[in-house]
Amino acid sequence: MVVLTFFNHAGGVAKTSTIRDIGYVLAEQGRRVLLIDMDPQANLTKWLGIDEDIELADTVYPAVIGTPDAEGDLDDSNLLLPSPRRVHGLDVIPAHLNIAIIEREILSVFMGVLRLREAVRRLEGYDVVLIDPPPSLGQLSALAVVAADQVVVPLPTNRKGLDGIPTVIKMVREYKKAAPGLRITLFVLTQHDKRTRHDRESHDIISAQLPSIAPISSPLASRPAYYSDAQVEGMPIPVYAPGSDADLEIRQVAAELLTALEGAR
């Protein structure tokens, strides 16, 4: 089993979209895939079409904080992740707005930052676990990244993407203090608009500078219509638009991720 967290503290860089679509492709190829939504926005949950009532008990909350007993005391001895939802061939542990309280409550849990890592390592029956953190450097992101074996960095080919790189690298170094084997496996280039000179130049800079740190993927093109329509339908891109260029690009990047994982072994 390999545990991958798609980390970039910057917002809107396609963490969630990429997890949804790559997760789908890996599952379609026969791997047993679990997606874990660690973002109170719950976009991954919604975009996979999971819209029935979700309670805190269905999320990572009980595993990282514990379940209150009859007296209201926290029993933190079990560390069990809840049964996942099954959708599009994927298992999903959904999120809820209220997982935001983990940010505060985890601070009073002894060695709290390791809790998701420990819970995930008790899972059985998965080949791949993909974790979607929120766009922040708070405790939810720390839990998510520390739980990983390897980090995938979604990166838009623009100024925002370039500006965020030093912080991403610095933070992975910080998180390594709690998860020493952690490393960046792949930069997944997202939202690439090859018609603009700005994106082409950013892509050139990324191609020149980042491979010394980790491989870079071929770019996922900017396709606003596909991405917003797939969200509304609650479908991964390969389900919403099979055979489209968007679908083919995602399959290509999924293959590159598998190659990068082989190389990282």
Ligand SMILES: Nc1ncnc2c1ncn2[C@@H]1O[C@H](COP(=O)(O)OP(=O)(O)OP(=O)(O)O)[C@@H](O)[C@H]1O
């Ligand atoms: N290749 C693409 N082409 C066009 N739009 C895209 C593409 N990839 C993602 N988007 C859009 O960009 C926005 C941000 O994507 P997404 O929510 O996946 O990023 P995120 O990093 O998870 O965001 P957050 O930081 O809020 O969690 C979404 O509206 C999504 O539809």
Ligand SMILES: [Mg+2]
């Ligand atoms: Mg997201």
